[in-house]
Amino acid sequence: MANRIARAGGALVLVSALALSACSSGASTDGGTDAAGACAPSDGPVTLNFTTWLPGMEDAVAIWNEKNPDIQVEVQTGPNGNGGTYKNFFNQIEAGNAPDLGQIEYDALPNFRVQDGVVNIADCAGVMDAQDQFIDWTWSQVTFGEEDAVYAVPQDTGPEALFYRADLFEQAGIAIPTTWDEYAEAAKAIRAEGGYITNFSQSDINAFAGLVWQADGQWFENDGEAWNVTLDSPESTKVAEYWQGLLDDDLVATLPPWTDEWNNGYNSGEVWSWVSAVWGANTITSGAPDTAGNWAVAPMPQWEAGGSAAGNWGGSSTAVLNGSEHPYEAAQFALWLNTDPEALSSMNKTANIYPATKTGGDLPAFSEGLDFYGGQNIYDVFAEAGSQVNPDFTWGPTMTQTYTDVADGFSAAISGSGTLMDALKSGQQKTIDAMKAAAIAVNE
Numbered sequence: 012m013a014n015r016i017a018r019a020g021g022a023l024v025l026v027s028a029l030a031l032s033a034c035s036s037g038a039s040t041d042g043g044t045d046a047a048g049a050c051a052p053s054d055g056p057v058t059l060n061f062t063t064w065l066p067g068m069e070d071a072v073a074i075w076n077e078k079n080p081d082i083q084v085e086v087q088t089g090p091n092g093n094g095g096t097y098k099n100f101f102n103q104i105e106a107g108n109a110p111d112l113g114q115i116e117y118d119a120l121p122n123f124r125v126q127d128g129v130v131n132i133a134d135c136a137g138v139m140d141a142q143d144q145f146i147d148w149t150w151s152q153v154t155f156g157e158e159d160a161v162y163a164v165p166q167d168t169g170p171e172a173l174f175y176r177a178d179l180f181e182q183a184g185i186a187i188p189t190t191w192d193e194y195a196e197a198a199k200a201i202r203a204e205g206g207y208i209t210n211f212s213q214s215d216i217n218a219f220a221g222l223v224w225q226a227d228g229q230w231f232e233n234d235g236e237a238w239n240v241t242l243d244s245p246e247s248t249k250v251a252e253y254w255q256g257l258l259d260d261d262l263v264a265t266l267p268p269w270t271d272e273w274n275n276g277y278n279s280g281e282v283w284s285w286v287s288a289v290w291g292a293n294t295i296t297s298g299a300p301d302t303a304g305n306w307a308v309a310p311m312p313q314w315e316a317g318g319s320a321a322g323n324w325g326g327s328s329t330a331v332l333n334g335s336e337h338p339y340e341a342a343q344f345a346l347w348l349n350t351d352p353e354a355l356s357s358m359n360k361t362a363n364i365y366p367a368t369k370t371g372g373d374l375p376a377f378s379e380g381l382d383f384y385g386g387q388n389i390y391d392v393f394a395e396a397g398s399q400v401n402p403d404f405t406w407g408p409t410m411t412q413t414y415t416d417v418a419d420g421f422s423a424a425i426s427g428s429g430t431l432m433d434a435l436k437s438g439q440q441k442t443i444d445a446m447k448a449a450a451i452a453v454n455e
Contacts, residue, residue: 050135050339056081057337059344060110061329062100064091066293067361071354075347082340084112092116093217094269097411104128104333111335112345115163116327117152118217121408123330124155124162125449130331133161135342144350148402149367153328163328164345165367167358169288170396171221171322174295176283177307177385179206187309191253194312198262201283207264209284210276211254213422215268216414218324222254222286223247224404225322226314231407237452238407242417242439243432249314251431258425265425274298286311288324289393293363296383304382308389310396321396323404326367365393372397409445416441 061072061084072084087110089096097119103109104126115123123129132138138161142150149165173187180187180197183204188194198208212218220230228246232239241247257263264282266273276282278299285291295306311321329345331338348354350368356376358364366372372394380386407413420434446453 050132050342052339053337056083057340058083058085059112059335059337059341060085060087061112061344062087062089062096062110063114064089064094064096065114065327065358065362065364066297068358070361071348071357074351074353074357075344079344082344084344091269092119093214093411093414097122100332101126101128107334109332109334111331111337111341113330113332114166114327115330116217116325117149118220118325118406118410120153120163120328120330121155121406122411125408125451128333129162130333130335130338131160131162132164132331132338132342132345133159135339137346138164138342141346141350144368144370146367146369146397149326149328151402152326163330164342164349166327166329166349167290167325167364168367168397168400169221169290169323169325170365170393170400171225171286171288171311171324172389172392172396173309173311174285174287174291174306175309176280176302176305178305179204179280179283188312189310190316190318191312191314195253195257195262198257199260202262206280207276207282208262209286210264210266210268210273210282211258211425212268213265213425214418216417216421218287219250219254219417219421220404221288221322221324222250223322224401225311225320226250227320227401229403229405230413231405233405234454237454238446239454240407240439240442240446242413242435242442247435248432251435255424255431258431278302286322288326289365289390289396290325290363292381292384292389293361296363304385306384307387308384308392310392319399320401321399323400365390365397407442407446408451409442409449412445413438413442 063086069086072086076083089099092115100109100113145165146168149168153163153165154160175187183200185197185200188197201208223230223246226246226249228244230242232241264276266276277295278301313320329348331341331345335341352374355366355371356374359376377390378388380388417434417438420429420437421431423429424431424434443453443455
């Protein structure tokens with residue numbers, strides 16, 4: 012474990028070095044570390060704009076607004092990050108009209124750092140002192156190993172587990188799979204019942220990355236001088252070939268994710284399970300209301316019987332976006348939002364987030380059974396999964412572009428043109444090209 016952490020730290024430092032290199036080669040240096048020294052309270056009351064896609068964020072913000080009449084926050088909601096919000100952020104930053112605060116997932120944060128889209132808030136009061144409150148690997152995700160640098164406040168983590176229709180599995184006499192081999196056999200049995208064991212997403216490449224993560228794979232590494240891009244690593248290849256086999260045999264659905272069609276697949280009983288992150292609990296609750304009480308959660312299937320590895324999908328931070336005129340106030344709100352027990356409990360209630368703070372899981376909100384899940388305390392499963400996530404998975408500095416390129420290939424594969432491996436190989440070359448275009452050193 013120590014070696015893993017040390018290697019991860021090295022990778023993060025390199026992200027920083029390469030990011031700075033890219034900035035010095037022509038990108039704007041506004042915001043970033045230069046802005047940190049200017050982090051002082053504003054004169055008079057301020058109103059902050061905050062863009063997020065978490066449902067119910069208005070409830071948590073209302074708590075803040077009531078307690079802080081001189082720092083009011085207005086919430087703007089949008090699609091999830093890769094669904095459009097990140098593109099909007101980049102456009103708004105370039106146009107000089109970005110919101111003060113934005114929700115950014117850990118995997119996308121390097122993109123914003125490279126393009127000077129986020130403000131270094133390390134000098135804002137209380138930020139550096141908050142480090143010990145957060146799970147170590149999440150703090151590394153927002154600092155990139157730089158000294159005196161904090162580019163966002165960690166919000167939540169996304170340890171993965173298996174959501175499944177307990178009633179359907181029981182009625183069909185199919186055992187809950189504990190290995191991926193068992194999962195494939197269960198998929199055949201469920202298909203014989205007329206259903207699908209799950210849905211394979213053509214666009215959620217970060218979900219696929221979570222599966223590679225669980226398999227101890229890597230997509231990005233460095234040798235101290237430049238990046239190695241390894242979307243076709245042996246572990247990644249194993250995962251791709253496994254799911255390609257399920258697709259070829261028509262054992263998984265291919266519904267467009269996050270659509271009414273997708274919701275109906277789960278609400279109607281057509282789709283029986285979903286390997287997803289803890290926040291997926293809210294997705295199922297809202298998208299499949301007719302199935303209340305019939306779901307349960309188990310650990311992810313393992314590649315080896317008796318294994319205990321978990322993947323991670325998502326996990327977000329709250330960042331102060333470049334151009335904000337009130338970084339001090341924005342940083343204070345971001346700290347409160349992601350450390351205050353009342354705020355964390357509110358976000359768990361409305362969006363099932365699992366906090367990035369070390370003690371967040373001890374809140375009463377996470378010790379109760381949920382009626383939708385048959386009374387099961389699903390957070391016990393996710394808390395265990397969180398301890399089984401390899402902290403060494405390194406994100407590249409052009410992840411949003413990588414996701415887009417691989418998603419194009421996955422979509423083609425699902426349509427019968429090419430394979431998942433073809434998509435990964437194509438995505439690898441396009442990622443290398445994108446990094447070189449951004450003056451980021453990469454090995455070929």
